[in-house]
Amino acid sequence: MKKEHMDRIDAAVKAVVAKKHINHFYFVACGGSQAFMMPARYIMDMETAIPSSIYTSNEFIHTAPKALGPDSVVITCSHSGNTPETVKAAEFARGKGALTIAVSNLVDSPLWSAAEYQLHYDWDKQSDFSDLNKGILFTFIFKLLNALEPCRKYEKAIEAVDHVGECIRKARDLYAPEMAGWAKKYKREPLIYTMGSGTTYGEAYSFAICLLMEMQWINSSCIHSGEYFHGPFEVTDFDVPFIIIKSNGPTRPLDERAYNFCSKYSEKIMLIDENRFDMSGIDEEVRPYFGSVVSGSVLRSLADYLAYERGHELSVRRYMWKMEY
């Protein structure tokens, strides 16, 4: 990781730990940026007794959670740093006296200026994973956890960030033939469901709303695998496509149960199994934290194959950035 990035992470961690009392961690962002922070919120929920929650920015502002105040830490994210609701959310939180941290690719953006602390990430194909958005956020989360309650496990997780890039490359190679084949076969589907849980839910959500709906105009919905049997499973049929991710974390039994049922009735399943990933270089104890990051990247390659087969580039939009809304 670049020194510039690490210095910013260390400054933000120091500021959080300097607080005498923290009542709540709020993660606040929109769409893909919200999805990106979901695993972080999930890990905080598992690892620290300080509660945390996640909001889409405009709901956060209008709901105005009563616990929000000087004891709170609010972590916002916008890739461009220009998402108006997220900028307002950071300003709103800062106005309430909360410690505000922004995660962004753009230096000196409105969000950057709205927050007290900034975590900066790179965004290009040449960058190492550790300098990209997930590398930055995961390093911050584990450095924070380690500062709040020092533990060898968190140190291992921080070290793991340097090895995720290699795991991703291997997983993409491993899944390339299946992804290419599935995309070719199901390129004409008008609707594709995604399903996941735990840290991977955010990746399934992001794939549904950003990759399929936004970038491919394919109807979609992200089903939590724990919710599948409580309604959604009744739409399952031989011709209904599902992308299912089996987590390598504690919620794997939920995913396995959903997959076992769904694969009996649907003939169009793409399964991503995080236990198939080669995670060497990452200590076994902390692999469950990183499975979703690798899945997310495999999903991203599936989107590339779909876009190619459909002749519909991922950059095409009809509304976004093209008009007022």
Add this chain to the structure above:
Amino acid sequence: MKKEHMDRIDAAVKAVVAKKHINHFYFVACGGSQAFMMPARYIMDMETAIPSSIYTSNEFIHTAPKALGPDSVVITCSHSGNTPETVKAAEFARGKGALTIAVSNLVDSPLWSAAEYQLHYDWDKQSDFSDLNKGILFTFIFKLLNALEPCRKYEKAIEAVDHVGECIRKARDLYAPEMAGWAKKYKREPLIYTMGSGTTYGEAYSFAICLLMEMQWINSSCIHSGEYFHGPFEVTDFDVPFIIIKSNGPTRPLDERAYNFCSKYSEKIMLIDENRFDMSGIDEEVRPYFGSVVSGSVLRSLADYLAYERGHELSVRRYMWKMEY
């Protein structure tokens, strides 16, 4: 409200308030029962500085939030009292020393026995709203808020529960022609999106996963109106149907923005506007808490019209309760 129900509510409130310190309220249930508790969680978030969160039962068990312990209050719900994951969640929480409360229609069910306190509700068409699930839960929430921090507003909300039934009847009459017409016109749609926010998000979620997917085998997804512009809106087109609910609560601006855009491009929108409901009998100050309950009932009548037009009764299932899963 029947005395039996009120006595149980009072006992549960007393038990919560007797705790010296409450660190967290956990709402835990599956599918429709989870959706049913979403507004309660939302209201707690707005009204008390004690944080709260909501989980699908199996994720709660496998995640094992670190803050869960003797200072926690865990509110579970299962209509039948037999949902295995929710029964386990109550047992798990009780094992951690948390105060456990179960909301259920069935007395002496496994969930009933698993929890320390029970809120019982009736479930038949003759019952007054106050004795049904939402009447019971809302009364509990406002009695609890009033016990934690006495306030005239909460008393008004408790009083309001007696008037919701009448508001529902009027709203169903008001919307009957539009609902019947929409259901007739769009009965052959293979996919219908729902959209809402704030207290109404749970109703939109419940309609998508339980009424449309489970009971009508219509593909669906619930889109949070604050998330619509961050991906999902790109699927909007003249022939894509959306059911949009404009809340009468603080997140109404989100719904209005989504509706204003969506209605420019989709020709198949069913709008439910909570500001059109006749809420007389309910004090203006507390109406925003109850808009979603009325919307939920209007949505339920839309499901009846859809079921009639499609010749597909709401009770039909192909998997649920018919096999092991």
